[in-house]
Amino acid sequence: MIKHSKQRDAIIARLSGRTDHPTAETLYQEVKKELPNISMGTVYRNLKQLASLDKILIVRSPFGPDRYDPIPNQHPHFFCTNCFAVLDLDVDKNKILATGQEGFKGEIQGCISSYHGLCPDCLEKLKIKN
Amino acid sequence: MIKHSKQRDAIIARLSGRTDHPTAETLYQEVKKELPNISMGTVYRNLKQLASLDKILIVRSPFGPDRYDPIPNQHPHFFCTNCFAVLDLDVDKNKILATGQEGFKGEIQGCISSYHGLCPDCLEKLKIKN
DNA sequence: TATGATAACAGTAATCGTTACTATTATCAG
DNA sequence: CTGATAATAGTAACGATTACTGTTATCATA
Ligand SMILES: [Mn+2]
Ligand SMILES: [Mn+2]
Ligand SMILES: [Zn+2]
Ligand SMILES: [Zn+2]
Numbered sequence: 596m597i598k599h600s601k602q603r604d605a606i607i608a609r610l611s612g613r614t615d616h617p618t619a620e621t622l623y624q625e626v627k628k629e630l631p632n633i634s635m636g637t638v639y640r641n642l643k644q645l646a647s648l649d650k651i652l653i654v655r656s657p658f659g660p661d662r663y664d665p666i667p668n669q670h671p672h673f674f675c676t677n678c679f680a681v682l683d684l685d686v687d688k689n690k691i692l693a694t695g696q697e698g699f700k701g702e703i704q705g706c707i708s709s710y711h712g713l714c715p716d717c718l719e720k721l722k723i724k725n
Numbered sequence: 726m727i728k729h730s731k732q733r734d735a736i737i738a739r740l741s742g743r744t745d746h747p748t749a750e751t752l753y754q755e756v757k758k759e760l761p762n763i764s765m766g767t768v769y770r771n772l773k774q775l776a777s778l779d780k781i782l783i784v785r786s787p788f789g790p791d792r793y794d795p796i797p798n799q800h801p802h803f804f805c806t807n808c809f810a811v812l813d814l815d816v817d818k819n820k821i822l823a824t825g826q827e828g829f830k831g832e833i834q835g836c837i838s839s840y841h842g843l844c845p846d847c848l849e850k851l852k853i854k855n
Numbered sequence: 856t857a858t859g860a861t862a863a864c865a866g867t868a869a870t871c872g873t874t875a876c877t878a879t880t881a882t883c884a885g
Numbered sequence: 886c887t888g889a890t891a892a893t894a895g896t897a898a899c900g901a902t903t904a905c906t907g908t909t910a911t912c913a914t915a
Contacts, residue, residue, distance in 0.1 A: 598862045598911050619901085634865045639902065641863090655787055657837065660901060671825065676834070686824055691838060694820050701803065701812075704842035707787065710825045712834035728882050728891045749872085764894050769873060771892090790872055 602626075602633050603641045607650070616654055616662035616672070616681035654681065657709065669705055675714035682714060732756075732763050733771045737780070746784055746792035746802070746811035784811065787839065799835060805844035812844060 605626045610617070617625075623638045642663055645651045652664040654672055662681050671684040671691070691708050713721065735756045740747070747755075753768045772793055775781045782794040784802055792811050801814040801821070821838050843851065 596862075596912090600863055600910080602864075632865065634867090635901095636866080636903080637864065643903090655785075657785055673825075673829070673831065673833070675831070682831075684825055685828060690824050691821055692840075694816055694824075698815060699803070699840075700845040701805070701848050702843040703803070703840050704806070706838060706840040708821060708825070708836060708838035710822075710829075710833045710836040713832040715830040718831050726883090726891075730881080730892055732893075762894065764896090765872095766874080766895080767893065773874090 600641075602630060602637050603645075605629050605633070606638060606641050607645070610651060610663055611665045613665060614683060616664050618660045618662055620660065622663065655707075656681065657711065669707060671708045671710065673714065674709060674711040675717055676711055677713055677717040680714050680716075684710060730771075732760060732767050733775075735759050735763070736768060736771050737775070740781060740793055741795045743795060744813060746794050748790045748792055750790065752793065785837075786811065787841065799837060801838045801840065803844065804839060804841040805847055806841055807843055807847040810844050810846075814840060 606622060609622055609625050619635070619638050619642060622642075623633070623635055626633055626638065642651065642653070646653045649667045652667050652669065654662040654664050656662055656674060658674055658676070658679060666683070670688060671686045673682040673684050674680075675682070686708075688706070688708075692703065692706050696703055736752060739752055739755050749765070749768050749772060752772070753763070753765055756763055756768065772781065772783070776783045779797045782797050782799065784792040784794050786792055786804060788804055788806070788809060796813070800818060801816045803812040803814050804810075805812070816838075818836070818838075822833065822836050825836055826833055
């Protein structure tokens with residue numbers, strides 16, 4: 596049985612609507628302003644619980660700690676190798692899933708596709724420099 | 726300047742030709758039989774060096790520690806959620822890359838796509854049971 | 856509205872995979 | 886051979902995450 600908690604509320608409030616895929620540490624620092632003695636454990640525990648209830652998504656980064664996403668269904672991400680921004684990619688996931696299925700004898704239940712390179716901002720800045 | 730070492734030789738020898746994507750720990754245990762006082766640090770250091778020289782590939786697993794692959798170029802993998810096997814998927818990577826590029830203003834330099842579910846063996850065993 | 860069961864908490868210790876340090880040894884160009 | 890230094894074994898430290906523990910908050914039931 597799940598009980599209400601203001602700590603969890605604050606975590607959800609901080610995460611929802613965002614598109615920047617913050618880390619647990621970032622969320623912790625931000626929620627701490629509102630609830631000064633919340634602990635890291637509480638942040639991790641709740642993020643994990645929310646993910647297991649499919650309320651949020653944990654996005655594993657190839658370049659650092661996990662990022663958290665208010666959009667609960669799996670979707671492709673782009674990781675900027677320059678500024679470490681994590682962006683949503685508007686990609687047809689089913690297309691990628693289908694590609695994987697070709698000739699595979701097992702049962703594919705999902706796929707996680709991540710792209711990396713320079714984000715639009717970093718690419719633009721680099722172009723101006725040269 | 727790179728110097729020869731029998732530890733590195735042994736690590737390469739153990740890894741090359743394999744398709745099971747062993748962990749550093751697995752390679753360490755195996756190489757230890759040949760070189761009883763090799764240390765974990767040596768294994769990690771050499772695997773990292775080999776990867777940076779594009780001799781091998783580090784495969785980040787969503788379900789545990791990194792796996793190591795004698796095939797140096799990035800390619801899609803399948804992770805079995807039941808037996809934790811890591812399999813190579815015969816997928817056109819360029820197709821996936823192209824999918825990501827649609828409408829993205831940045832510069833995509835690469836993509837890592839991983840699939841998960843039941844490997845052929847586990848699916849077969851499950852079918853027999855039911 | 857009290858009571859009791861227990862989910863959730865804060866604080867802290869522990870874990871895991873990996874990397875860094877340090878003194879010693881092995882390799883190899885000159 | 887010899888000196889410079891890459892690589893080593895052993896061990897400490899690291900960052901991210903999870904587990905533990907005693908306390909507090911929530912909430913169904915009476
Ligand atoms: Mn996202
Ligand atoms: Mn592979
Ligand atoms: Zn960027
Ligand atoms: Zn399997």
